[in-house]
Amino acid sequence: MKRNILCTAVCLLALVACAEQDGPLHPGDNDQRTLQEALLVAEPGAVIELAAGRFELDATLSLDVEGVTLRGQGMDETILDFAGQAPGTGGEGVLVTANDFTVESLAVENTLGDGIKVEGTTGAAFRSVRVEWTNGPDTNNGAYGLYPVQVTNVLIEDSQVRGASDAGIYVGQSANVVVRRNEVWENVAGIEIENTTGADVYENRAHGNTGGLLVFSLPELPVKDGRDARVYDNDIVDNNLPNFGKEGAIVSTIPAGSGVIVMASDNVELFGNRIHNHQNSNLAVISYLSTGRTYNDPGYDPYTEGVYVHDNEFVGGGDMPNGPFADAFVALAGGAFPDIVWDGVVNPDKLVDGAVPDELRLYVENNGDADFVNLDLGSVFAGEEPSVTTDLGPHRGSLPAVPQPVDLGAATGAGGP
Amino acid sequence: MRALLVPAVALLAVAGCSSGDSPPGRGPFAHYPQTLSAWGLFAGELSAHRPAPGVEPYDLNTPLFSDYALKLRFVRLPVGPGGTVEPALYRESGPFGFPVGTVIAKTFAYPADYRVAEARLRPLETRLLVHEPDGWVGLPYIWNEDLTEAELAIVGGPLDVTWIDGTGARIEHTYQVPNANQCKTCHRTDGERVLPIGPQAAQLNRPFRYTEANGVYTGADGSTFEENQLERWQRIGFLEGGPPADEAPRAPVWNLAATGTLNDRARTWLDINCAHCHNLTGSGRTSGLDLRAEHDDRTRLGVYKHPVAAGQGTGDRLYGVVPGRPDDSILVYRIESVHPGVMMPEIGRGLVDTEAVALIREWIQAMEPRTEA
Numbered sequence: 001m002k003r004n005i006l007c008t009a010v011c012l013l014a015l016v017a018c019a020e021q022d023g024p025l026h027p028g029d030n031d032q033r034t035l036q037e038a039l040l041v042a043e044p045g046a047v048i049e050l051a052a053g054r055f056e057l058d059a060t061l062s063l064d065v066e067g068v069t070l071r072g073q074g075m076d077e078t079i080l081d082f083a084g085q086a087p088g089t090g091g092e093g094v095l096v097t098a099n100d101f102t103v104e105s106l107a108v109e110n111t112l113g114d115g116i117k118v119e120g121t122t123g124a125a126f127r128s129v130r131v132e133w134t135n136g137p138d139t140n141n142g143a144y145g146l147y148p149v150q151v152t153n154v155l156i157e158d159s160q161v162r163g164a165s166d167a168g169i170y171v172g173q174s175a176n177v178v179v180r181r182n183e184v185w186e187n188v189a190g191i192e193i194e195n196t197t198g199a200d201v202y203e204n205r206a207h208g209n210t211g212g213l214l215v216f217s218l219p220e221l222p223v224k225d226g227r228d229a230r231v232y233d234n235d236i237v238d239n240n241l242p243n244f245g246k247e248g249a250i251v252s253t254i255p256a257g258s259g260v261i262v263m264a265s266d267n268v269e270l271f272g273n274r275i276h277n278h279q280n281s282n283l284a285v286i287s288y289l290s291t292g293r294t295y296n297d298p299g300y301d302p303y304t305e306g307v308y309v310h311d312n313e314f315v316g317g318g319d320m321p322n323g324p325f326a327d328a329f330v331a332l333a334g335g336a337f338p339d340i341v342w343d344g345v346v347n348p349d350k351l352v353d354g355a356v357p358d359e360l361r362l363y364v365e366n367n368g369d370a371d372f373v374n375l376d377l378g379s380v381f382a383g384e385e386p387s388v389t390t391d392l393g394p395h396r397g398s399l400p401a402v403p404q405p406v407d408l409g410a411a412t413g414a415g416g417p
Numbered sequence: 418m419r420a421l422l423v424p425a426v427a428l429l430a431v432a433g434c435s436s437g438d439s440p441p442g443r444g445p446f447a448h449y450p451q452t453l454s455a456w457g458l459f460a461g462e463l464s465a466h467r468p469a470p471g472v473e474p475y476d477l478n479t480p481l482f483s484d485y486a487l488k489l490r491f492v493r494l495p496v497g498p499g500g501t502v503e504p505a506l507y508r509e510s511g512p513f514g515f516p517v518g519t520v521i522a523k524t525f526a527y528p529a530d531y532r533v534a535e536a537r538l539r540p541l542e543t544r545l546l547v548h549e550p551d552g553w554v555g556l557p558y559i560w561n562e563d564l565t566e567a568e569l570a571i572v573g574g575p576l577d578v579t580w581i582d583g584t585g586a587r588i589e590h591t592y593q594v595p596n597a598n599q600c601k602t603c604h605r606t607d608g609e610r611v612l613p614i615g616p617q618a619a620q621l622n623r624p625f626r627y628t629e630a631n632g633v634y635t636g637a638d639g640s641t642f643e644e645n646q647l648e649r650w651q652r653i654g655f656l657e658g659g660p661p662a663d664e665a666p667r668a669p670v671w672n673l674a675a676t677g678t679l680n681d682r683a684r685t686w687l688d689i690n691c692a693h694c695h696n697l698t699g700s701g702r703t704s705g706l707d708l709r710a711e712h713d714d715r716t717r718l719g720v721y722k723h724p725v726a727a728g729q730g731t732g733d734r735l736y737g738v739v740p741g742r743p744d745d746s747i748l749v750y751r752i753e754s755v756h757p758g759v760m761m762p763e764i765g766r767g768l769v770d771t772e773a774v775a776l777i778r779e780w781i782q783a784m785e786p787r788t789e790a
Contacts, residue, residue, distance in 0.1 A: 033574065041446070041571075058575070085757050087755040088757075088767035089757065097602075114728070120700070142758050143758070165729050166726070172726065220716060222697070222702050245728075246729045246730075246731045246732065249724060294721065296722070
């Protein structure tokens, strides 16, 4: 009988060990197997704890169980090292295809492709994660660091990305997104919000990238027409790194020294940002048409409509204009690039009595002594003489309906802001 | 009795949780057979792959490239209460409607020497797709050294293999068995459900040589017979519905010019190698690239289409496909690569399909350039 009781206790212990995790997973002889198996057999909602140390991985780690939290002991303590990844084992470090995923307090280093990709889910939270290519900027580094695509309810906070050959933090074709308190440096693009509806991007620090922060809407994608972004209280400084992206990728066209670029996204509010010392331009608001890139997508809207730029601090910059807009500017007006560059392209089909409707206009106010230029490239495209102007008068005022704050809700697993 | 039962349970539980050399099929995989033999798909010596009664071997017109591995394919349909087979339902496109209880098996194997016909095959892994009431489940089994058994290995992993190729060259290769999630990466073709890919009308519409060795031939004279797979499946009650084979769609064999035009063969190769992800709803949908054979929208095929998230995968090229210029086409760059950040497909191969790359190059070379500005 005594033995029976003992057995029951052992049995229970063993069962508990099965259901919960038996302490954190430690680096060992076969980290790939250890971690991948944990991800495969995880119960929904499980927390997978990783001990401090360096895990040597040779294949993509993939997760397809809902509600899992992958948690290390800190972004400098728990390191997933993908330098040894073999061909045919996946295109990223970590690939997640399940809802309500959280990754926190760990680092992903030297992936041959993307860092952490979450695809087609609801609820993804990245918290205190570092993705780094430790060799620094290199054309052959992986493309994206933190990479949710077609995800609803995204939270990226307190994280760091360095060395991405495309965008450090890339949120694509997603909805309801909060990106806050992150630091991105030495990437081609620091942060890119692309074809995304509803994004609050705040208190981030983007420095030393080719371009600091991009809010883009691109053609030929299943989810189009990004809108409703609020970009505020960010430090976007000294993003003057020579572009090291591979040609063909849209970011490879970003001129070195681009602070913030808004392209083809609608209803974008930029406020309270410190945008300093970008040798090309501190802020560019442009239509996709001005890139000169062709596309075949009748459903795509290339115009940037409803942008409100207010209460930002612009310092320096514009001293080494380069790239296509700069060429146009130098040809048309000459001198240093102003802080705020607008290509002046509007959708002729939406004009009412020759004027852009209020909700589609560009508004610029309370930005200190920031200067401005309207390149009027629309006239250039129409074969007419452009009327380049630095007059901000037509842009006084505010957007009739500013984007609403993003509400991630409590039930997403991503947590509210 | 109870006292006896408890230690047994305890032992089981302990075995199921030991962290050192943990059993291959824990968690949601624990209730599946841990060995291939336990599925009863094969009669006699396991590695001979002689199908058990009720198991049909089959082949595809144009298969997925898997590092030159040869593939042995089998399907077993469930048998109803009356002892009759529950048939698959014919569909004009996409995989047949296989009933719950279907097991599809695919063994990846290498001959020691590709120049020797009938050379004994060295199986590396056998992947099962099992149709459960709530959907299909993918299970990878890895063969042991003695080839006496294959064991469930949900984590997959690398296997070293060597062979002599058709030119007499010795190839040493590290073959990657996918993990159970990666089964889904390819087989979740609609972005939601795991589905079979190969067994569809156009791919099955071809003759198959049935022999005693593959368990089908029952004659005494040792001869073999050839029969169209669709017709046989209809005849033996494996398939319900569908037209006669000569009225059903038929995919070309990608490397047999007599079976289709250059365009048709290239499109079929892209369809089976790429379109499980690159369709309107699969995981490659986020790129906007749709490589299914069933449409002719050039932009969706990548023609003059800018890349989106290719990163270094562009290879400094501007468009997915540039008609007449394979060396300027990202698609070619990516199927010629074995760099994990560049290569396509991302999983399932670690070698370049040289012959297929030549086909795709030829296809792009022959494409009409755009005439508009």
